[in-house]
Amino acid sequence: MKPGQTFELSDKKIQSLEQDGSQVWDALGQNVSGDEPETIKTPPPLVPKPPMPGAASKTTDTPKHQGSTPQAPVATDQTGQSGDKPGGQPTYRPANQPTDKPTGRPQPFIAVPPRADTAARQASSPSPATPSKPNPARNPRPSKEQGPSKEQGRAFAATTNQNGGQSASQSALLQAAQRLNQQRSYRWLAVLVVTLGALFIVLLVADTLSGLAWLFGFSRALGLLASLLLGLAVVSLGILVSREWRALARMSRQRHLRQLTEAALSEDGAPGADDAMAAVEASYARQDETAWLVAQFRELAPSDSYSAADRLEVFEREVLRKLDSQAVDIIEENARNTAIITTISPFALFDALFTLWRNLRMIRQVATVYGVAPGFWGSMQLLRKVFANVLLTGGLEAADGALNQLLGGSLTARLSTKLSEGLVNGMLSARLGLAAMDQCRPLPFKHNRRPRLSDIGGRLVGAVRKSIMKSKDER
Amino acid sequence: MDSIRPTLQSASVLQRSHAGVGALLSGVRDQITSPFSEPTLRLGVTGLSRSGKTVFITSLVHNILTARRFPLFQASAQGRLTAAVLRPQPNLDLPRFAYEANIDGLLGGQPVWPESTWRLSQLRLTISYKPTSLLKRAMPGPHLLNLDLIDYPGEWLLDLPLLTLDFADWSDQVLAAAKQPARKPYARPWLEALGQLDLNGDHDERVYIELAQLYTNYLRACRQKNLMIAQLQPGRFLMPGDLEGSPSLTFCPVPRPRGNLSKSGFFATCTQRYEAYKKHVVRPFFRDHFSKLDRQIVLTDLLGAAAAGPAAVEDLQAAMTTVLQAFRPGANSWLSKLFRGRRIDKMLFASTKADHLPRAQHDRLARLLGELAFEPANNARFRGADVSFMALSAIKSTRLAKVREQGKVYDCITGWIAGQQQPKAFYPGELPDSLAELKRGIDAPLAQVRFMPPPNLDHQQQGLPHIGLDRSLEFLLGDLLS
Numbered sequence: 001m002k003p004g005q006t007f008e009l010s011d012k013k014i015q016s017l018e019q020d021g022s023q024v025w026d027a028l029g030q031n032v033s034g035d036e037p038e039t040i041k042t043p044p045p046l047v048p049k050p051p052m053p054g055a056a057s058k059t060t061d062t063p064k065h066q067g068s069t070p071q072a073p074v075a076t077d078q079t080g081q082s083g084d085k086p087g088g089q090p091t092y093r094p095a096n097q098p099t100d101k102p103t104g105r106p107q108p109f110i111a112v113p114p115r116a117d118t119a120a121r122q123a124s125s126p127s128p129a130t131p132s133k134p135n136p137a138r139n140p141r142p143s144k145e146q147g148p149s150k151e152q153g154r155a156f157a158a159t160t161n162q163n164g165g166q167s168a169s170q171s172a173l174l175q176a177a178q179r180l181n182q183q184r185s186y187r188w189l190a191v192l193v194v195t196l197g198a199l200f201i202v203l204l205v206a207d208t209l210s211g212l213a214w215l216f217g218f219s220r221a222l223g224l225l226a227s228l229l230l231g232l233a234v235v236s237l238g239i240l241v242s243r244e245w246r247a248l249a250r251m252s253r254q255r256h257l258r259q260l261t262e263a264a265l266s267e268d269g270a271p272g273a274d275d276a277m278a279a280v281e282a283s284y285a286r287q288d289e290t291a292w293l294v295a296q297f298r299e300l301a302p303s304d305s306y307s308a309a310d311r312l313e314v315f316e317r318e319v320l321r322k323l324d325s326q327a328v329d330i331i332e333e334n335a336r337n338t339a340i341i342t343t344i345s346p347f348a349l350f351d352a353l354f355t356l357w358r359n360l361r362m363i364r365q366v367a368t369v370y371g372v373a374p375g376f377w378g379s380m381q382l383l384r385k386v387f388a389n390v391l392l393t394g395g396l397e398a399a400d401g402a403l404n405q406l407l408g409g410s411l412t413a414r415l416s417t418k419l420s421e422g423l424v425n426g427m428l429s430a431r432l433g434l435a436a437m438d439q440c441r442p443l444p445f446k447h448n449r450r451p452r453l454s455d456i457g458g459r460l461v462g463a464v465r466k467s468i469m470k471s472k473d474e475r
Numbered sequence: 476m477d478s479i480r481p482t483l484q485s486a487s488v489l490q491r492s493h494a495g496v497g498a499l500l501s502g503v504r505d506q507i508t509s510p511f512s513e514p515t516l517r518l519g520v521t522g523l524s525r526s527g528k529t530v531f532i533t534s535l536v537h538n539i540l541t542a543r544r545f546p547l548f549q550a551s552a553q554g555r556l557t558a559a560v561l562r563p564q565p566n567l568d569l570p571r572f573a574y575e576a577n578i579d580g581l582l583g584g585q586p587v588w589p590e591s592t593w594r595l596s597q598l599r600l601t602i603s604y605k606p607t608s609l610l611k612r613a614m615p616g617p618h619l620l621n622l623d624l625i626d627y628p629g630e631w632l633l634d635l636p637l638l639t640l641d642f643a644d645w646s647d648q649v650l651a652a653a654k655q656p657a658r659k660p661y662a663r664p665w666l667e668a669l670g671q672l673d674l675n676g677d678h679d680e681r682v683y684i685e686l687a688q689l690y691t692n693y694l695r696a697c698r699q700k701n702l703m704i705a706q707l708q709p710g711r712f713l714m715p716g717d718l719e720g721s722p723s724l725t726f727c728p729v730p731r732p733r734g735n736l737s738k739s740g741f742f743a744t745c746t747q748r749y750e751a752y753k754k755h756v757v758r759p760f761f762r763d764h765f766s767k768l769d770r771q772i773v774l775t776d777l778l779g780a781a782a783a784g785p786a787a788v789e790d791l792q793a794a795m796t797t798v799l800q801a802f803r804p805g806a807n808s809w810l811s812k813l814f815r816g817r818r819i820d821k822m823l824f825a826s827t828k829a830d831h832l833p834r835a836q837h838d839r840l841a842r843l844l845g846e847l848a849f850e851p852a853n854n855a856r857f858r859g860a861d862v863s864f865m866a867l868s869a870i871k872s873t874r875l876a877k878v879r880e881q882g883k884v885y886d887c888i889t890g891w892i893a894g895q896q897q898p899k900a901f902y903p904g905e906l907p908d909s910l911a912e913l914k915r916g917i918d919a920p921l922a923q924v925r926f927m928p929p930p931n932l933d934h935q936q937q938g939l940p941h942i943g944l945d946r947s948l949e950f951l952l953g954d955l956l957s
Contacts, residue, residue, distance in 0.1 A: 001878070001885050003904025004922030009889060013878050014900055300546045304834050304875035305942045314546040 247375030251382070254372050254442060257283060261443045265312065273308035280315060280442050287371045293319045316447050324437070327369045328451050331433030334362040335456060336463045339426025343419050343464065351425070359383075359429055363436040370440040386435040423464060430456040513601075515565075515621040516955060517767055519802070519819070522774030523704060523794060524629035524714070527827040527869060529589045531774060532624050533577040534869035534939050535948070536561070536600055539622075544938040545945035550956040552945075555605040557617075564599045565623065572598035572626050581870070581939070586928040594716045595627045595764070604956045620955055625764055630710035633794060634757045635801040637708060642746040645708075646728035652706055653693070657786060661696035665689035665727070674732055674741045683725045683744070687712070690727035704787070705794035709752055723752045761801060770821045770951050771802060773851075774867070777826040777844050781906065782923035785916045792847050799851035806859030822855045823950050824848045825867035829942045831923060832903055833875055833886035837866035837942070839906050846910035863950050868942035872926045876900045893925040 007014060208230065216223030260276040285294040301314040338358050342351045363382055367374050374382055431453055438445075522528045538544060539559045545551035564571060573596065577589040600622040606612055637645060653662035668689050672682065691712045698707055707713060711724055718724055726745040775795065780787040805818035826844040829837055845852070845864045852862045873890035878900055887900040904921045907913050933939055 001880050001883075001902050002922075003902055004924075005902045006892070006924075007878060007887070007900040009898055009900060011878075011900070013880055014876055014887075300544070302940075305871055305940065306547075307834065307837065310547060310946070314552075317552060318546060 244375040244377055247373060247378045248381075251372055251374055251378050253283065254370070254440065257442045258444070261312065264309070265444060265446055269309075273312060277303075277308040277311050277315070280312070283442070284319070284371060290319070290323075290371055293322065312443065313447055316443050320441065320443060321448055323369050324441075324448060324451070327366045327433070327437050328456070330362060330365045330369065331430055331437070331451075332456055332459060334358055334433060335426040335430040335460050338429045339422040339460060339464045340467055341422075342425040343422030343468065351421075355425055355429065359432050362429065362433050366433055366436045367440045370437075370442065372440050382436060382439060385439055386432055419464070419468065423461065426460050426464070427453065427457055430460065513619045513621055514955065515623060516952065517623045517625075517769050518951065519765060519768035519771040520624060520626065520774065521632065521771055521798070521802075522629050522827075523632060523776070523791075523798070524591065524698070525779070526629060526774040526776045528629060528774055529577065529592050529626055531772070531827070531867075531869040532572060532598065532626055533574060533581070533589060534941055534944060536574050536598065536624070537578050537933075538938040538941065538944060539600060539602065539948075541933075541936065541938040544941065545948065548945035548948045549953055550604055555607070555956065557603045557605060559600055559602045562599050562601045562621070564597045566597055569595055569597040569625075572596040572624065574598060581928050582933055584930070586930055586932060588928060592626050592628050593714055595625065595760075597626075598624045600624065602956070607957050620952070622952070627760075627764070628710070628714035628716070630707060630714040631716075631760060632710065632798045633705065633708050634710045635761060636797050637749075637753055637757055638761075642749040643731050645749070647731060649706065649708075649728040650730060658697060661700075662693045665693045669727075669729065672741065674729070676741070678744070680725075682741075686727045687725045700783070704790045705797050709756075711752070711756060718756065723748055723755060726752075765801060766803070767817055768802065768819050769817060770823075771804075771819045772823045772825055772947065772951060773799065773848070774825050774827045775844060775848070776828060777840065777847060778828050778831055778921065779923060781843075781913055782921045785914045788847070788910075788914055795848055796850050799848075799854075804855035804858050804860035818858075819855070819860055821861045821951060822852070822863075823947055824852060824862070824864045825943070825947060826865070827867050827869070829866035830868035830871045830873045830890075831888065831926065832866075832906070833888060834942075835886055836906050839908065840866040843906065843910055843913060861950075865943050865946060867944065867947055869939075869944055870928060870932070871940040871942050872928045872932075878902065888926075890926040891929055893927050898929070 212223060212226055212230070215226050257276075257279055260272060260279055264270055264273040264276040281294060281298075284290040297315060297319050300318060301311050303311065306314065338355050341354050341358075345351050345354070360379060360383065363386060364374060364379055367378075367382060372378075434451060434453060434456075437451070520528050520532060522531075539551075539556070540561075550556050561574070573589075580587045580589060602620045602622060603617045604620065605616075606618050611618060640648075652658060653666060665686070668686055672686070676682075694707050694713055698704065698713065709724070711718055715724055726748040729742050729745050732740075732742050773795070775791065777788075777791065780791040803818050804820070804822055806820055824844055826840050829840060832840060841864045844866075848864070852864075856862050873888040876887045876889045878885045878887045885902055887902045889898050889900045891898050892901065901922075901924060903923065906921065
């Protein structure tokens with residue numbers, strides 16, 4: 001095409017006009033948007049195919065990358081990674097981590113210079129990379145286990161870098177060796193678990209069928225009833241499974257989104273901002289709860305006026321700000337409830353159960369705010385990650401001062417042990433909630449301020465004190 | 476080309492006119508009264524003719540008054556801009572900027588761009604905002620910021636180098652340039668008339684008028700072709716303002732005469748008029764309007780130059796370098812304000828008409844501008860000013876479209892091309908990656924057409940669509956509204 005060429009808007013060659021919400025042209029009644037009203041930059045929906053048991057050599061992420069543009073550096077990196085592993089064992093590497101970074105792998109323990117306690121820690125610590133139980137939901141997805149959280153890797157990267165002066169290449173070698181070792185031993189464990197599971201299912205089916213046959217022999221009506229019940233059970237199971245499946249897909253999509261955005265925001269002018277923005281936009285436009293926010297956002301920052309990096313900024317400032325404040329509200333409310341219930345409840349067991357239930361609910365709610373809506377397994381997965389996050393970053397965050405502020409000073413003098421227990425519980429809830437927020441957010445915190453434990457903690461103390469005072473007054 | 480770049484003296488000429496006891500006193504007065512008076516920002520909108528100054532000011536004012544389409548302008552995005560109003564301007568002897576007429580023209584039934592500016596005008600926009608800084612919040616409100624804007628014909632900017640040149644030197648430069656092959660065809664009538672002139676003849680005003688007219692025609696032709704724009708001097712010949720026909724605009728460059736000349740000869744008279752022009756036109760213009768700027772945005776029509784060819788790009792670069800020598804960038808502190816007068820502490824270089832290019836190329840456009848303005852930008856940075864480059868379209872008159880042809884997808888822009896009834900898609904071509912390539916000439920040169928503002932530009936009453944206006948305001952005003 002030559003510069004200066006012009007086309008009539010009715011020309012069939014025109015594929016689409018970018019919608020910028022202002023609809024200047026459409027206001028004249030001229031439909032110029034062609035056949036597709038959608039922005040054609042929208043990538044195909046990122047629906048991962050959940051891997052089948054046994055076919056574990058493909059990570060869930062490979063099909064998604066094929067869906068996105070092939071020249072994206074992320075995609076080539078990933079496929080290249082999964083291709084050259086011995087035995088096709090899946091590895092799950094966060095896209096934005098350079099391959100030469102030794103601490104990028106989530107098996108960071110061996111990077112610690114050999115010390116007396118290292119071996120013990122290594123032995124006792126449950127490595128996040130290992131499917132340890134014959135768990136039917138975890139087992140078919142070994143790839144998921146490999147990439148639990150970068151935060152873990154980072155947290156330990158920080159500590160290891162501080163502790164040891166080991167050179168990068170050395171630890172990388174060590175890591176590779178360790179990885180190979182682990183992969184060998186766990187591969188056969190996985191095979192064992194899968195075969196046992198399959199055997200169990202086969203036996204179950206056979207047993208059910210023979211039971212049915214026997215029932216039919218006994219009485220036709222009973223047999224019909226039983227098969228009806230069985231059918232219903234199978235259907236409901238199918239629905240449950242598909243729902244879980246979709247929820248897991250949503251979560252993995254969100255993780256993928258996060259990887260894209262983190263890569264795009266890692267530096268000024270980093271590539272991939274276009275893909276990341278398109279993916280984020282598509283994902284949130286698809287959900288009813290956030291569609292209007294996205295529509296507003298598109299009008300505010302149309303894609304033909306703002307660069308993708310700028311739009312990511314606007315998205316965080318305009319759309320995520322609202323979601324963030326919703327999430328913080330949920331977290332605060334939950335922390336307050338937990339603290340108060342723990343303070344006034346007479347039974348320790350009740351506290352524990354209540355706290356657990358509330359926290360699970362909170363995590364689900366926070367995830368739902370960000371459009372993840374996890375199913376049961378998703379919640380468990382999230383809970384595990386959140387706990388890992390809290391445990392790993394908790395030590396560092398102790399310097400946050402919130403707890404010190406709570407436990408020291410004149411306030412403590414007047415607090416009963418029960419009240420301080422309640423506050424600690426509330427703080428734990430708040431921390432869990434913030435970690436969940438971190439996990440579910442499609443973008444890393446960059447332009448919005450990350451809500452801090454001390455913010456919530458300060459208000460928590462006030463709220464709890466007020467409610468206690470009130471109850472005292474009533475008495 | 477080097478010869479026409481003025482030396483650094485030009486800056487000092489202005490400084491000399493500004494410095495001295497009076498300036499020091501006024502600096503002291505400003506310093507003492509500033510905490511009690513409303514803070515005022517003099518924003519210098521600098522740009523050669525047709526770089527979009529008027530449109531920029533119009534869109535800026537309209538969008539701040541409505542304040543809705545600024546997601547990257549933090550004060551607006553965070554809802555801290557409470558209101559903005561147009562208030563009486565400080566200089567009572569200047570015409571008011573015709574904001575209402577311009578915006579009516581843009582939003583009317585037959586939308587048109589504002590007419591080209593032919594004289595100075597001024598506008599004061601007062602912004603009321605909620606500050607974020609603790610110190611300001613402790614002060615009783617309302618917190619106001621006056622934004623003083625000045626519009627003027629871009630042609631006048633190019634007069635600055637004249638301040639350091641005497642008539643004979645200037646004439647030599649102009650004549651040398653006029654004899655270059657690209658410009659010669661346009662200069663021929665004037666040069667021929669000059670050749671037949673009897674330099675020592677009796678004074679006949681008609682000769683002056685005729686020659687000045689021929690010279691003006693030559694300048695006009697050059698401007699039309701985007702040739703030699705750094706040397707379209709004197710600027711008032713092209714845009715006389717209210718001086719049309721006065722003797723200080725009735726002269727032209729004359730070859731340096733050999734031997735002795737009578738004092739009443741053609742050369743001597745032209746010299747006199749040239750000096751008068753410098754004294755009464757150029758110097759006051761810069762002294763009154765450019766020596767006290769706080770912030771500056773330099774608008775550049777790089778796209779137009781790129782479409783016109785390598786020579787135009789060279790000329791644009793020369794013109795920018797020349798013009799920007801007049802300004803005094805540098806970091807401000809209260810002490811330096813007292814003793815040196817104000818400095819421009821933030822400079823934004825913007826390549827306008829970015830809506831004539833698909834968004835994917837905007838980064839490249841800004842990068843090319845960075846290369847083009849490297850010298851003045853570097854100078855400003857060296858003196859401590861903040862410098863930034865971006866692609867800007869104060870009013871976005873087009874939209875993006877994808878056109879598939881022979882299996883490839885091209886980014887096109889659609890809009891109302893001037894003189895056509897229906898919107899059309901238009902393929903502008905690709906910018907090269909570097910300035911060197913642009914100067915060498917590219918195989919498939921960039922095409923440019925004039926897009927008219929689309930109808931119903933502000934149909935939702937949410938401000939005019941734009942590209943990058945909020946980002947540039949954040950850079951220019953953001954810290955003052957915090």
